[in-house]
Amino acid sequence: MGIFRKMKSIFHDDWCNKCQSQMDERMRKLYMLPMTVGHYTSHKNADYYKNNLVKVNRKADIPVGTYACGAIMYECPNCGNRAVKLSIFLPVRDIEKYEDAIYFENGELDEFLFKLD
Secondary structure, eight states: OOOHHHHHHHHHHBBOOTOOOOEEEEEEEEEEEEEEOOOOOOOOHHHHHHHHHHESSSSSGGGGTEEEEEEEEOOOOTTTOEEEEEEEEETTEEEEEEEEEEEEEESTTHHHHHHHH
């Protein structure tokens, strides 16, 4: 059973990589990125997102041709571990064209996501 749970944490973003339990979704936020169509560049450094994400209330607030970022924070109910998934996408009409998914599992974005907007 242990190996099965370990596999789930590798393939499911809502499974803890420390204790292999299913994590709870703690928060979900939407941001705008300062990149437009044809100019997307993947960034793996948390500081890039802390300095460039702009909070928006809804997708309609994002200018046409500008990338968006959905942030989901997960927290493990057993060990307290947190993980953040950033889903980078381009909103096109009612469709989200996903470009990238980036994970931060060492608290790099915790303070940024908890700050008051």
